[in-house]
Amino acid sequence: MLNRQGRPTQAGEAAHAEHATFTGNKALQQVEPLIFEIGHHEATGVDIDKPAPFKSRLGKHARQGEIGLPGLSEPEAMRHYVRLSQKNYGIDTGLFPLGSCTMKHNARLNEKMARLPGFSDVHPLQPLSTVPGALDLMLELARYLMTLTGMPAVALSPKAGAHGEACGMMAIKAAIAAKGEGATRNVVLVPESAHGTNPATAALIGFSVKAVPARPDGTVAVEDVKALLGPDIAAIMLTNPNTCGIFEPQIVEIAAAMHEAGAYFYCDGANFNAIVGKARPGDLGVDAMHINLHKTFSTPHGGGGPGAGPVVLSERLAPFAPVPFIHVENDKPHLIETRGEAPAGNKPFGRMTAFHGQMGMYVRALAYMLSHGSDGMRQASEDAVLNANYIRAGLADLMSLPFPDHPSMHEVLFDDEWLKGSGVSTLDFAKAMIDEGYHPMTVYFPLVVHGAMLIEPTESESKAALDLFIATLRDLAMAAKGNDKERFTSAPHHAPIRRLDETRAARSPVLKWEKPAPAKAAE
Amino acid sequence: MAETRYSKDHEYIRVEGDVGTVGISDYAQSQLGDVVFVELPAVGKALSKGGEAAVVESVKAASEVYAPVSGEVVEVNAELEGAPGTVNEDPAGKGWFLKIKIKDAAELDALMNEAEYQNYVKTL
Numbered sequence: 302m303l304n305r306q307g308r309p310t311q312a313g314e315a316a317h318a319e320h321a322t323f324t325g326n327k328a329l330q331q332v333e334p335l336i337f338e339i340g341h342h343e344a345t346g347v348d349i350d351k352p353a354p355f356k357s358r359l360g361k362h363a364r365q366g367e368i369g370l371p372g373l374s375e376p377e378a379m380r381h382y383v384r385l386s387q388k389n390y391g392i393d394t395g396l397f398p399l400g401s402c403t404m405k406h407n408a409r410l411n412e413k414m415a416r417l418p419g420f421s422d423v424h425p426l427q428p429l430s431t432v433p434g435a436l437d438l439m440l441e442l443a444r445y446l447m448t449l450t451g452m453p454a455v456a457l458s459p460k461a462g463a464h465g466e467a468c469g470m471m472a473i474k475a476a477i478a479a480k481g482e483g484a485t486r487n488v489v490l491v492p493e494s495a496h497g498t499n500p501a502t503a504a505l506i507g508f509s510v511k512a513v514p515a516r517p518d519g520t521v522a523v524e525d526v527k528a529l530l531g532p533d534i535a536a537i538m539l540t541n542p543n544t545c546g547i548f549e550p551q552i553v554e555i556a557a558a559m560h561e562a563g564a565y566f567y568c569d570g571a572n573f574n575a576i577v578g579k580a581r582p583g584d585l586g587v588d589a590m591h592i593n594l595h596k597t598f599s600t601p602h603g604g605g606g607p608g609a610g611p612v613v614l615s616e617r618l619a620p621f622a623p624v625p626f627i628h629v630e631n632d633k634p635h636l637i638e639t640r641g642e643a644p645a646g647n648k649p650f651g652r653m654t655a656f657h658g659q660m661g662m663y664v665r666a667l668a669y670m671l672s673h674g675s676d677g678m679r680q681a682s683e684d685a686v687l688n689a690n691y692i693r694a695g696l697a698d699l700m701s702l703p704f705p706d707h708p709s710m711h712e713v714l715f716d717d718e719w720l721k722g723s724g725v726s727t728l729d730f731a732k733a734m735i736d737e738g739y740h741p742m743t744v745y746f747p748l749v750v751h752g753a754m755l756i757e758p759t760e761s762e763s764k765a766a767l768d769l770f771i772a773t774l775r776d777l778a779m780a781a782k783g784n785d786k787e788r789f790t791s792a793p794h795h796a797p798i799r800r801l802d803e804t805r806a807a808r809s810p811v812l813k814w815e816k817p818a819p820a821k822a823a824e
Numbered sequence: 825m826a827e828t829r830y831s832k833d834h835e836y837i838r839v840e841g842d843v844g845t846v847g848i849s850d851y852a853q854s855q856l857g858d859v860v861f862v863e864l865p866a867v868g869k870a871l872s873k874g875g876e877a878a879v880v881e882s883v884k885a886a887s888e889v890y891a892p893v894s895g896e897v898v899e900v901n902a903e904l905e906g907a908p909g910t911v912n913e914d915p916a917g918k919g920w921f922l923k924i925k926i927k928d929a930a931e932l933d934a935l936m937n938e939a940e941y942q943n944y945v946k947t948l
Contacts, residue, residue, distance in 0.1 A: 497886075745884045803883045807860035808908060 340371015368371035400755025403596035425656035451583025454619035465610030467589025556586025575711035578679025609662035695771035717752025729789035861943035
C-alpha cells in the first residue's frame, strides 16, 4: 500500500529496495557496540570531589596502570542499556515456547504486591518483632504449597530448582544416615530422560548415579526400576510429568517399590505446573519435591536476583528439614535459626542459605495463588495442557511425534524424523524461528529423543496467538520439506547478529575484552 | 593384524596384542556434532566393561564414553585436550581416546565386528 505521497507504508513493500544504511542501523534496530568500545575515560556520569591527599599504604600493591573502565555520561549509559534491552526477547515481547522452562506471563499484580514497602524493604537482620507480617506471609505460602502438593512440610529457603534438589537430596542423605545406612546406601537412580541437574545434584551430594533406561514409549517402567533395587539404592530422582511431556503412568508403583526397598522418591517438580490442582505429589508417594516458583507460580525467571525453589517433604523427611524455619507454638510463629533451637523431634541437616530465602518471590507467588484461587490454579494447569495439545494437533501431520501413544501434558515433544533427508537440522529450524519473531523451543533435549524439539506454550497464550504460531511453524515445516534449505541453513537472516559459531565459542572462549591495538598509520 | 570391534554404545576398540585403542565411531561423532571438550581418565585407572571411561562434550550434549572391555588405562590421548575437534576429523585415527591393557580377551567376543556394526547403525 502507498500513502498519499506515493510512498510505501509497510516494510515488506520496501524490501525490494533494501539498501545498506550509512550507520548500519535499521530504523529502531540499532547497532550497539560493547560498552568498552564506546566508553572513554574523559567522560563520567557522576561528579566526585577529588579526594583529600592521603598516604597510600598499598606499597608495591598500588595499581600501576589504568583500570580501563569505560566512562560514559548518563545519557550515553542510558542509551546503551536501553538499546541492548530493545534487542531482548522475553515473555513480555512474544510467545516463548521453551519446553520445560515454563515461560509464563508474570502477572503485574504480583509485582505490585512485591513492591509494597513492608515487603520490599524488609531486612533479614531486623528484629523479629518488627516483621510479623512477613512471617505470616511465609507461613501462608507454606500452607498453600503443602496443600497443593499434599505434603506435610516445606523448606522455603532454597534459592532455585537445582538448589532445591540439593536440599531434598541432603534431607534424604540425613534420613539414611539416621538409620545407620549412610555407608551402604549410596546409589541414586536417574532415568535417561532426566534434567541434567538431577545426576549432577546426586553426585554433588556424594551419591553415585545409575541410569534407568527409558522405555520406547518415553516413560519409566516399574520393572526396570525394580531390577535395579537393592540395599545400596538410596533414592530415585524422577520428573513428573517427565521431560517428554508425559505423565509417568507407573509413578505410584515406582514410589511403592522404592519405599519397600527402604529407599526414597525425589520428584523433580520442574513440571508441577501441569498438574497443580489435578494431582498431589503426596498422594503419588513422593518424599521430596522442589517447586520452581518461577515456573509454576509465575514469579520472574531469575527472580530479578536469586529465585526461589521451596522443597516439600514427606512425613519421613520432615524432621530433617534445614534451618531456618518457622515453628508455630501457641499460635505464635517462632523463627528457628539454629539446629540447637529446633523443637524436640527435629534434626535439621543444616542450612541452605545465610538467611530465610527470597522474600520478593514469596510475595509474588502468594499473590499469584490468591488472585487465581484454587479453581483458577486448576484451570491454569488445564489450559497449559490444552494449549500444548492444541499445538500438537496442529502440527502432528507435518512433524513427527516420538511418542504418539501418550497424550502430551503441558509440553509437546517432536523429534527430527520428519526432517530426514531435507538437509535441515533441528538447530537450523530453531534459527529460522528467530527470523519469524519467535524465541525457539527447547532443542536437543531430552537426550533420549533424536533432534528433540520441546514446545511449551503455557496457559498464557490466547487461541489467536497459538493459531499464528502453528501457522508459522507449518509454513516453516513445509519450506523445510520443500527444498527451501537456504531459509534454514543460513538463518537467522534478520537478527542483529547472525549465526554464532558455537563450536569456536566453546573451544576457544574469549572471556575478557581486550583493547584492540592502535591502527597503524597509513604508509 | 589389528582388529577393530564395536560396542552398542558406539565405542570402538582396535586390538593389537593385549592392548586396545579405544575411541568413538564415526557414526557417534557425527551424531554428537562438534566436540568441544574431552575428559580422559588417569593412566593406571582400572576400568570395568560398561563403566565410565571418559566424557565427551559437544555443542549439543555431554556424554559418557564407556569402556568396551575391562582393563587398565595405559595411555591417554593428551592431544585431545587442546584439539577436541580431532574427534570429529579423524575418530578412528588421531581422535582416539585411550589405550587399555585388556584384562580378559574373551570380553571382545561380545562386541561387534565392522560389518555387524555397520548393519547395527543402519537400524538406528
